[in-house]
Amino acid sequence: MKSTDYKIKSENVDVYYGDKKALTDINLNIRPNTVTALIGPSGCGKSTFLRVLNRMNDYIDSFSMTGKISIDGEDIYQSNMRVEDLRTNVGMVFQKPNPFPKSIFENVAYGLKIQGIKDKEFIKQRVESALKQAALWAEVKDDLKTPALSLSGGQQQRLCIARALAVNPKVLLMDEPTSALDPISTSKIEDLIFNLKEKYTIVIVTHNMQQASRISDYTAFFYMGKLIEFDKTAEIFTHPREEKTQNYITGRFG
Amino acid sequence: MNRRYINRIKDKAFGFVGLIATLFGLLILTFLIGQVFYEGFHRIDLDFLKSLPSRKPEKAGIYTALAGTVWILFLTTIFSLPLGISTGIYLEEYTKKNRLTDLLEINVSNLAGVPSIIYGLLGLEVFGRMLNLGNSLLAGALTLSLLVLPIIIVTTREAIRAVPNSLRMASYGLGASKWQTIWEQILPASMGGILTGVILAISRAVGETAPLLVVGALAYVPFAPSSPLDEFTVLPIQIFNWISRPQHGFSVNAAAAILLLLTITFIMNGVAVYLRNRWQKKHNW
């Protein structure tokens, strides 16, 4: 595959929090319309890497980075990059569901509203389409004015997914999206992710290896800030090349 | 065996003492308000509300003082509300944590502890003399605005701080700018707390006497102010003035005026508490 065919390209990326080095020389290429799982023990840097992709680390004072991250061939850390535009292109779903204290409709429409979109019909259609993609429409379509906080945990997380999808991103970043949810909600969302990859490129951080092997096409194993191995998921879980990968997968540490 | 028994008695005894202490304050409150009520309630009638001050207690009324209080209330709110809230937002959202912002925080905390009469001295020189506003409503309102500004700033900051960071991150993650996040998410979520603080601050301003006395609000003002540059008096000053007069009729007037002032104060505080409760229920983070 030509390098311009990659959706996300990470080249020689080092990340520092003050003096502490959090990521070392990460080189990773993510193909479009795939689900890539980032796995590894706690503190290995997988969440840090995820947040580098939509510049959410910018809010941490001590954060600094060297190397290059390109999305669709464009360096996202270049000085004339508008961070707000980047984020409508690269959406994020967080570990703990964080709906706004507003109605379901207002939550999903928020991303459009801040772009200045005023066409009410357009917004309504987008909201409906996003909620359908997030497999939540059937459950809430009767009253979109219900407060988002009155939904169950699993529903709230699907709402957050819908909210991210409403602005039509190309990439969806998910940071342990099911770790705070019950098994039924978790499996609903896993089904969801499987369907979403038709339209989106998904990068998901998970500490649940079974989840990674269930839903992802590619898997990247991080350990102590380094990328140890990156390959098709099937390969990683059946024939890992590195010993550390093998140890992690078989549960020798974690 | 014996010691345990003694301990238990002491324990129960303190429970009793504590209960008395707690009820004591409230009992005093009830008693004192009751006394004021008994002395002054009958004096309140339409004449009392509509009359101007007079040398004869039976003829004196609080019209000018009430007008002055209303003026002061509005002017102080106009000056202190936008300034206080925007300072609170600025300090909480737009500054990083460093030595400079620590100093700013100490500064605001110091200002909150400065006795109100010192604000009066400040107002006398800066607003009264230097800006040549004399003893007008404007000078008084500006002085009181400075007085309550730290209160509004601190409560605004605390209300904003109570909004969980995850909400900010969700908003930024969708591509919102800093200002959009503040305006669309953070302010609405913290508005209840902010309003509570503002109402309490203004209620405090309405009850202040000393700073206005120093700025030069008069005790005997036989007309209601018609512009911010007029001389004025307010309810607490009128009360002070009447208390200082020897005739018994004036202390009856004072009691009546106190009832009105307390009513205003309690209503404002009641609204603030109600708002706070509703806001806390809605945002059960």
Add this chain to the structure above:
Amino acid sequence: MLKFSGAITVLTTFGIIWVLFSESFSFFKEVSIVEFLTDNQWTPLFANKRFGIMPLISGTLLTTAIALSVALPLGLSIAIYLSEYAPKRLRLIVKPLLEMLASIPTVVYGFFALMIVTPFLKTILPNISGFNALSAGIVMGIMIIPFISSMSEDALRSVPKSIREASYGIGATRLQTAFRVMVPAASSGIIVSVILAFSRAIGETMIVAIAAGQQPRLTLNPLVPIETITAYIVQVSLGDVPHGSLEYKTIFAAGMTLFVFTFILNNIAFWVRKKFREEYE
């Protein structure tokens, strides 16, 4: 616009310091600072002018001491009772009522002191004068109770529950737990509340202006009229003292004295509170 609002608080502080200092500076050109601090009479408005601030300071401290001796035991007892003994429903009723106590305008408290407390005290202490420090001090104490009780209660409640449970687990009573474990653990917060209450009392104006008198007097006798720094400033403001005169400048010298006191106290409280927060975070 937002940046300007950040500056306003700094401007206010500078304003206060500048006003007080410049007028005081001008005052001290005519009156020696030694006389100001050591003379034992304050008579700037009389023919024989003496400018010793001690009587005003003693008046201020006397009323404050009385106020604290009322507010401290009561406030602390209330705080301990509410946080260690009281059932939740009682707390929910009492707290807003205490807040109401704190919101009463001080001129109203002044009325209480002069019209109700002083006549009452006259029945038990017949030689008490119409204006005196005791009345004003007691009422000031009542006004301050919510300060001490609510801040101390917050301090007690922020002590980790595990410490309280450990004490009960050994078989201690509520009283023992409260005084031997909780209060020491919350001591910085309680100390902060006392310092701030002290600062509040020193700066109080209306209660003392109405009930304590206008006779500056270097004394510890609570039954006679005295004058506080704040009441003096009010007295001059109500009179016909011409702008720029020496008498006019005395209110700034007095004000500066007051400001220095409260500034020091507030800063001590701030640092204690900051240290306290660090211990539990």
